[in-house]
Amino acid sequence: MHKVPLVESLRIIGRGSLNWMAERPIVVSFEVTDSCTCWCKHCDHGGAKDDLKNLKPADYRRYMNALKPCVVQVSGGEPLMRDDLVEIVRNIKLPSGLPYTILVSNWSLMTEERYLELREAGVDQFSVSLDFPDARHDHFRRLPGLYDRLSRVIPKLAALGHDDIVLNTCITSENVHEINAAADKAREWGVNICYSAYSARRTGCQDYMLSSQEQLGLMNRELDRVEKRRDGSNWIVNAPTTIEATRRYFERGGMPGCKAGLRFLVVNARGELQPCSMQFKTYPLEQQARMVKEFTESNTCDQCYVSIRSYLDKRFSTLLWENVRGFFSFAKRGERAPETDTARA
Ligand SMILES: C[S@@+](CC[C@H](N)C(=O)[O-])C[C@H]1O[C@@H](n2cnc3c(N)ncnc32)[C@H](O)[C@@H]1O
Numbered sequence: 001m002h003k004v005p006l007v008e009s010l011r012i013i014g015r016g017s018l019n020w021m022a023e024r025p026i027v028v029s030f031e032v033t034d035s036c037t038c039w040c041k042h043c044d045h046g047g048a049k050d051d052l053k054n055l056k057p058a059d060y061r062r063y064m065n066a067l068k069p070c071v072v073q074v075s076g077g078e079p080l081m082r083d084d085l086v087e088i089v090r091n092i093k094l095p096s097g098l099p100y101t102i103l104v105s106n107w108s109l110m111t112e113e114r115y116l117e118l119r120e121a122g123v124d125q126f127s128v129s130l131d132f133p134d135a136r137h138d139h140f141r142r143l144p145g146l147y148d149r150l151s152r153v154i155p156k157l158a159a160l161g162h163d164d165i166v167l168n169t170c171i172t173s174e175n176v177h178e179i180n181a182a183a184d185k186a187r188e189w190g191v192n193i194c195y196s197a198y199s200a201r202r203t204g205c206q207d208y209m210l211s212s213q214e215q216l217g218l219m220n221r222e223l224d225r226v227e228k229r230r231d232g233s234n235w236i237v238n239a240p241t242t243i244e245a246t247r248r249y250f251e252r253g254g255m256p257g258c259k260a261g262l263r264f265l266v267v268n269a270r271g272e273l274q275p276c277s278m279q280f281k282t283y284p285l286e287q288q289a290r291m292v293k294e295f296t297e298s299n300t301c302d303q304c305y306v307s308i309r310s311y312l313d314k315r316f317s318t319l320l321w322e323n324v325r326g327f328f329s330f331a332k333r334g335e336r337a338p339e340t341d342t343a344r345a
């Protein structure tokens, strides 16, 4: 995964430090539509939804000015369903180069033209969901032909050499034996890989959690192998501490210490603030502080360890170090973090 240039790295770290102290979010996830092209088995989205009240591209600048995040995820639903997505990204990205912007998408609608326009508008990282390294992906996502499309488009765009595409494999009971096969596919296509963890909170379905000793053993063996495959190129994007925490999440069936609403939050398609994509009490933009008071300070939910949490439940020193080591421009490859646990801030 390509590193962020030095000046931009310093800006991101500076903004992150200020936000941490001021109790503003470090990461904001903009869910720009509730509609989707897929009907994935593990998700509560699927198909077309009422998009009439969605925020317009220019509205996003107002949210950026108020929340000042240093990292933004543009997600959904399926964000590529919005024809004005490039305009949205232009309103999110500031002249300073902030925020570091990640487009989280299933790529069912990605083309070379859109990829290049989105890069130019300010997307720093393209996160592409891949649940299986073959046509079982279509079955899980209930979209025939999706895998075929990905296997044509991803290597072609990777060959442009920008090194900004990351496969995102959400670990479930269905694909736990394919963790390294997904990494093989990333290598074959010339892209990076990041793992996240299934949460039953979205759909209430426990079937995709890892529960038996056999499944947990398999996960641990697969993740041990992933750890051995790291090299200096940062192609396995998760920090080692995040992989460790993912193991513990599945072993315990939860992960306490969530800072949703404070360190990260979701802006839904209509512009309401939510603590996360799986907590549905909403607040107006001006009332983030009320959300922290009413929700975060007494939150006991431990039901996910999705990527937005895995960035942000750590001590600030750990977070800073991992990002400096992994993404940004200074720090030698292979140096260890000063804190290697995931103790809460
Ligand atoms: C909700 S989707 C939105 C963006 C886009 N439609 C996509 O699939 O990438 C964002 C990520 O959430 C993951 N996801 C969906 N349901 C999940 C669940 N129950 N637990 C954990 N991750 C989930 C997806 O696999 C995807 O990588």
Ligand code: SF4
Pocket (backbone or CB within 6 Å): 036, 037, 038, 039, 040, 043, 044, 045, 046, 076, 077, 078, 106, 141
């Ligand atoms: S995971 Fe993404 S692609 Fe699948 S239904 Fe949910 S929002 Fe749509």
Ligand code: SF4
Pocket (backbone or CB within 6 Å): 201, 258, 259, 260, 275, 276, 277, 278, 279, 299, 301, 302, 303, 304, 305, 306, 309
């Ligand atoms: S653990 Fe936190 S981020 Fe995850 S579902 Fe619960 S409140 Fe949301």
